[in-house]
Structures are given as structure tokens and as C-alpha cells.
Amino acid sequence: MRRAFGWVLLVALVWGACGLVAAAQAPPGLSIQLTPSQEPGRLAASLEILAVLTVLSLAPSLLILMTSFTRIVVVLGFVRNALATNQTPPTQLLVGLALFLTFFVMAPTWQAVYQDAVQPYLAEEMTFQEALQQGQKPVRAFMFRFTRQEDLALLLDASGAPEPANQDDVPLHVLVPAFVLSELKSAFQMGFVLFLPFLVIDMVVASALMSMGMFMLPPVMISLPFKLLLFVLVDGWGLIIRSLLASYT
Numbered sequence: 001m002r003r004a005f006g007w008v009l010l011v012a013l014v015w016g017a018c019g020l021v022a023a024a025q026a027p028p029g030l031s032i033q034l035t036p037s038q039e040p041g042r043l044a045a046s047l048e049i050l051a052v053l054t055v056l057s058l059a060p061s062l063l064i065l066m067t068s069f070t071r072i073v074v075v076l077g078f079v080r081n082a083l084a085t086n087q088t089p090p091t092q093l094l095v096g097l098a099l100f101l102t103f104f105v106m107a108p109t110w111q112a113v114y115q116d117a118v119q120p121y122l123a124e125e126m127t128f129q130e131a132l133q134q135g136q137k138p139v140r141a142f143m144f145r146f147t148r149q150e151d152l153a154l155l156l157d158a159s160g161a162p163e164p165a166n167q168d169d170v171p172l173h174v175l176v177p178a179f180v181l182s183e184l185k186s187a188f189q190m191g192f193v194l195f196l197p198f199l200v201i202d203m204v205v206a207s208a209l210m211s212m213g214m215f216m217l218p219p220v221m222i223s224l225p226f227k228l229l230l231f232v233l234v235d236g237w238g239l240i241i242r243s244l245l246a247s248y249t
Contacts, residue, residue, distance in 0.1 A: 065176055066139055068105040070183040071190075072244055073098035078191030079240060082198045083227055084220055101241070105248045112138035140167070143179040146248070151185075152178040186247065194240070198227050 063069055076094045117135030120126045126134070144167055152170070155178040156163065164170045205223040209215070230236075 067102050069102040071187045072101050074187035075190050082195045109138045109142045147179045148182045151181045201226050
């Protein structure tokens with residue numbers, strides 16, 4: 001999708017350049033004129049289309065940095081590393097699962113954005129700038145809900161901005177990195193808890209092998225089946241998904 005919009009933007013730029021060249025090479029008697037009433041409207045529509053294409057090209061970054069995707073995909077990566085199963089499950093599967101869990105968690109927020117901003121804009125009840133301002137409110141509320149105060153204070157101090165009187169005064173370029181930092185901290189805390197039981201299994205297996213004098217046998221080869229057995233018996237995937245979803249309630 002991103003590549004398709006990139007091609008559309010490239011074609012539009014080439015088309016505009018060709019139009020400028022043709023206008024420059026046109027005979028003196030031939031001219032293209034826009035009436036004063038038409039020119040501002042066309043310029044506004046062109047700028048609006050350019051703004052929409054820019055937002056769509058930034059959609060993957062917005063999805064990663066302004067939603068629950070960061071925490072979910074990091075925790076799922078920790079699970080795979082704790083199990084020591086190398087590329088099982090594959091990265092594409094973990095990213096896909098994290099993506100759909102993100103859709104599940106962010107559904108109420110995106111529904112509010114659609115009702116408060118997208119629908120009125122499509123019905124021509126508000127301008128693009130008004131829809132953009134209105135659509136930020138549910139997303140900002142979600143990020144503020146899961147942003148630690150110390151992380152927000154750190155970014156505000158680093159930016160040199162004056163202390164805001166309320167949440168509406170916090171600029172977006174400060175709120176987004178503070179939210180991502182808080183999400184990474186939460187994900188690493190959950191990852192530490194996930195590693196503990198598997199670390200205990202590795203230590204027990206390594207101690208047993210050393211006591212039997214089997215120094216040349218890798219402990220990971222023996223502990224892997226026991227870790228998989230424990231993970232299956234306790235319904236590991238269900239517990240992890242339930243914990244991730246509960247962390248956003």
C-alpha cells in the first residue's frame with residue numbers, strides 16, 4: 001500500500017512537471033488562465049491531497065509508535081528468546097499476531113477517531129485541519145493513559161519547553177517518545193518475568209549434566225523439551241495474550 005501511494009505521488013509530480021514544461025514551451029498567443037475564484041480552491045484541494053498522501057506514507061510509523069504495537073511485539077519476541085527456539089515461531093507470524101492484537105486493543109480509540117473526526121470530515125461538516133485536531137484527542141488520551149510521569153518529565157526537560165498547564169499543552173513531539181519509552185519499560189518488565197521460569201529450568205538441567213560429568217553436552221539441547229512441555233502445560237500463549245490485553249484495561 002505504501003509503495004502504491006509512493007507511485008501515485010511520483011506520477012503526480014511527473015505530470016505536474018510535464019505541465020510546467022508544456023506551458024513554458026507554448027506559443028505566446030496560447031495561455032492558460034485561472035480565474036481568481038478557481039485558483040484558491042484548486043490549490044487548497046491539491047494541498048489537501050498532498051497532506052493525505054503524507055499521512056498515509058507515515059501510517060506504518062504511526063502504527064508502531066502511537067499504539068500498543070511496541071509493547072506487544074517486544075513481549076512476543078522475549079517469549080521466543082526465552083524458549084530458545086531460534087526462529088520458531090517465525091518473525092512474520094509474531095508481527096502478524098502483534099498487529100491484530102493491536103487492532104483489538106486500539107479498536108475503541110480508532111472508533112472514537114472515526115466518529116469524531118472522519119465521519120464529520122467526509123460529511124463536509126468540518127475542515128481538514130479541524131478533523132486533524134479532533135482526531136488527535138482520542139489517540140492523545142490513550143497515550144497519556146499509559147505514559148509514565150517520569151518519562152514525560154524527562155522528555156519535557158530535554159526539549160526545553162515550558163511546563164504545560166494541562167495535557168492539551170503537551171506537544172505531540174514530546175508525548176510520542178515519552179509514550180514509546182514507557183511502553184519499552186513495560187515490555188522489558190514483562191519479559192523479565194517471562195524469563196525467570198525458563199532460566200530456572202536451564203540452571204537445573206545444567207547442574208544435573210555437570211553432576212553426571214556430561215560437560216560436552218549442551219544444556220540447551222536437553223532443557224528445550226522441558227521448557228516446551230512447561231509452556232504447553234500452563235497454556236503459555238493464552239497466559240501471555242491474556243496478560244498483554246489485561247495490561248491495557
